[in-house]
Amino acid sequence: LREASLHLQGQIKELILTICDQAEKSSSYVMPGYTHLQRAQPVTFGHQLMAYAWMLLRDLGRMQDATARMDAECPLGSGALAGTTYPLDRFYTAQELGFAAPCGNSIDGVSDRDFCIELTSAMATCMMHLSRLSEEIILWCSWEFKFIELDDAFTTGSSIMPQKKNPDVTELIRGKTGRVYGDLNTLLVMMKGIPLAYDKDMQEDKEAVFDAVDTLELCLKTITPMLATMTPLPANMRRAAAKGFINATDCADYLTKKGMPFRDAYKCTGTMVGACIRADKTLEELTLDEFKQYSDLFEADIYDAIDLTHCCEGRTSYGGPTQASVLKQIADVKSKINC
Template identity: 65%
Template structure:
């Protein structure tokens, strides 16, 4: 099968090289972007009189037919034509004759693939944003239902201070908010149309790049043809943003894995989102969360593939850059798959409020509030800290909680203690008193929810 560059070569490409060089097995997913870009290019060629208007119209109609047939499953791409660009051009030429050969006028595969990738990434950023927004909505809904569900907050995986499940969920909602912003920043920064850069040095044809830009919905055209064909910064930015997103999902998954264990038993996963054991009938495994945690490393690998691939190549286009596609595709697919299964898993998860409360009653997580009680009575905080530390040591020795101590026992450590200490160290009091912006008090968490819901309404995508 003759290649499009056959005029320069006297031999057929070695079969192993042909397979090694081919990208159609994975870049076939760019068919819509490739055809959309080609239609805009053909329209511009006709408008500018670079090719006849009749041929331009014929090319566009032919491309529309190819797109319809691909989406109907009627077209099989050939390995002989290496990539999606050559496959589409070959099919077009077979269908409309010599007019199809004019499509590539004033264009190179270098700026063509640069265009296709930008169109594809723009589309996928919008799709991923929607998945994140859906997850944020689920987090907000859970937070609303658990404004007073007291649970232990942790540092060093040790019980630290009382919070609520709603407060906990809003921490993850804020992480997701930053993920959306990172993706939007990536989208804004990459919104440059590269077609017209040619192979590396633009073209001598009187093309209208701004017309193509408008047809394809870009904000700008690229400012330099060398950079236009060789820039893959946006691929790195995307996979970096997706890596951070996956890090957040992995942390969330780790929480769920711990919480659904018998050691915590704070949550119960729905049967539809759990698996069992082949030999242990009692097991109910959080495989969804474990897979999310594992797939995070996969997306990190995609990021490092791109960074490593790009770090040593000179301007302009080099075949190394073909490796961008599989890394970007894999990162996108992995993130979307994780979000699509994690959101319904979370939404159907049962919150075991009594178990959370029981855990919160242990571990002296109201010790800071007890110290604050003494401080408000006039004792310096460092003295209050020491006094409560001695109380905790006594409780540990006697297997008691701070609430179990009598007032007489309190007074052996300080006369500042009165009956109101029991109200001060009650867990609900501890939570409700933390009304500082960002705190776990129910009215404050309600404010946080409203902030996230406003963000969601302003950033929702259709």
């Protein structure tokens, strides 16, 4: 199990580095950021991808923690439950087997399955993140979004519809996530009512934990090259970002920086957006005279303030969507992997 955990950690690192490579290439590609699956504010594709790199970095940490606790206490010498009469140096045997020390209680030593549960919990959380990323990829490669193009090797056609290019790999990852959740639930339910010390119920731990390992290993092995060969389509991202008034918050911020209370700026901008929707216009298409009909605070610099690239580059807070921030995130994540 220790070897399996270390192998999975290596796969997660490889996936993170693949995401970082794609994020670096797309650190300036403006796209809509979403809340409630509604266009919300402009971000970059690189910034969006790096959100998953940070998630996976936490997954890596959880697996490392689980492995460290797995290595902390050696059960050898616990006997059936009451230790042994043989003159066994448990500290020596623990060291020889790669453990930090022997377990402190022989009953706990034979009845503990926390290491299985903790590692499977980390694997289930990692699968949850892979499922979320897979769902985004499914959306992004659909014609409704078309932000990316997947390599043919990771898609399938249809037996009837010749135009189809189905993202089967991501759909399978999304589906297999429930399988690993089931493995974790199996372990928790198995252990919840067992009295000390060993009971035959514990034999069921093998199937669950091995299945979780195999499933995550397979998903990591397939999603990494899929992301490496994925082609972003920045022109489509930009066109999508130009719709939905995702620069409205920046318009309200502009008024607030000019001295208008944000509550009033919010209301004013909302009124403008409503009028633009009725007139089938974007905020950028309003003339300065039309802007001034809503507030005399508007000047010619409003057009810079609501420019989509400026909207991203103006959000200079730590961890934000600027190109410099994305590149720093990439460097930070890589340094954490290599430390």
